[in-house]
Amino acid sequence: MAADDIDYNIVFPDAGTLERHWQGTKEPxxxxxxxxxxxxxxxxxxxSIYNDKGCVTIRYTAPLKTVFISETxxxxxxxxxxxKLLEILYDYEVENSPVFFHVFSNGGFMLYRYIVELLHSDQQFSSLRVLGAVVDSAPGSGNVQGALRALTATLGPQISPALKYVLLALFAVSVFLLRIVLYPVTKFIHKNHYDAVRERPPAWPHFLLYSRADQVIRHRDIELFAEAVTKKGVPVHSCxxxxxxxxxxxxxxxxxxTRKCRDFLVACMKDSEGPEAKKRQYVQSQ
Incomplete structure (x- = not known):
């Protein structure tokens, strides 16, 4: 299997749940x-929000080193x-089913960025039908303090305080230099996830779930992202x-x-065969 070396989980719905929710159509x-x-x-x-709705689900979380080190x-x-994640669809022969994403924080959005780029450019995946994406607490950009809060929470209490402070200091300096001070230059080598998706967004609808109380991702970053991709013709909903x-x-x-996620999925399914879907396909091809 092509994705044997990544740690993912896939769940298929039971026949009864599948029939109850998606009778006569391909389950997402x-x-x-x-x-x-x-x-x-x-x-x-x-x-489980989606399994209980009769959907197939694939779960994956990128390793910490790829999020905090490789991307930085x-x-x-x-x-x-x-x-490898997209190839899982072919491994399990569900590539003809509609695809839907649920993305969490910058850690998930960094990976989503590369999936979007593959769907834009790789002919192998041109036949995949993406319905939409729920994005929870993302994307954010240029927030060193928020990044430090995220890393602190991720390291947890098991690491010694001295080592934690050293790691946090090194990370803060790296992010500040590479992603803020030198970013006007380094972006030509490696654009960050926020700018990459904002400047060339996918055409499918997005549902952004966020909170003004979030201390890691600034709500204004999310709102500015929504404004930018909406101007490019991407349907964006938010809460x-x-x-x-x-x-x-x-x-x-x-x-x-739960209700908002399920309602958005169902709405995307209904719209996927209509004239709006054809319009979005045109936008994506530009």
Whole structure:
């Protein structure tokens, strides 16, 4: 199997659930891309939103080193991971099913960026039919303080305080120099995830879930991103949960969160065969 060397989980719905929700149509495949440091037991709670709706789900979280080190220094390790994830669709013979993404924080969005680029440019994946994407607590850009908060939470209490402070200091200096001070130059070598997707977004609809209380990703970054891609013809919906912390919207508002995600998926399914889908395909080809 092409993706044997990445640690993913795939779940297929039982026949009864499948028949109840998607009778006469292909069930969607939902690819969930976890936040940095996300454990699969946490990501599985989100996949149940879609499994209970009769969807196939694929769960994957990029390793910490690719998010905090490789991307910071411009090494595109996640590009090969994106390729392997898309190949999973062919390994399990679900490439003819509609595809839907659920992306978490910058850690998931960094990987999503490379998936989008492959879907733009690689002929191998030209036949995949993407319905849309839910983006939870992302994307953010140029926020050193937020990045440090994310890394601190990810390192956890198991690491010694002295080593933690050294790692945080090195990371802060690297991000500040490469992604802020020198970015006007380094962007020509390696553009960050925020600018890459903002400047050449995919045509499918996006649903941005965020909160003004988020201390890791600035809500203004998300709102500016939404404005930019909307101007390029991409349908964008958003929901500000106002009080929930970073990637905690589901924890704090489980019923509302679940309903919004499912309703968006169903709406994307209904729109996927209509004239708006053809219009989006034209936008994507530009």
């Amino acid at each position: 495949v939902v690819i969930l891309l976890g936040w940095a440091g996300c454990k699969d037991k946490h990501l599985s709670k989100y996949s 220094f411009g090494y595109k390790e996640l590009s090969s991971t994106a390729l 500000d949960f106002t009080s929930s912390a970073h990637v905690c919207h589901f924890r704090d508002f489980p019923e509302q969160y």
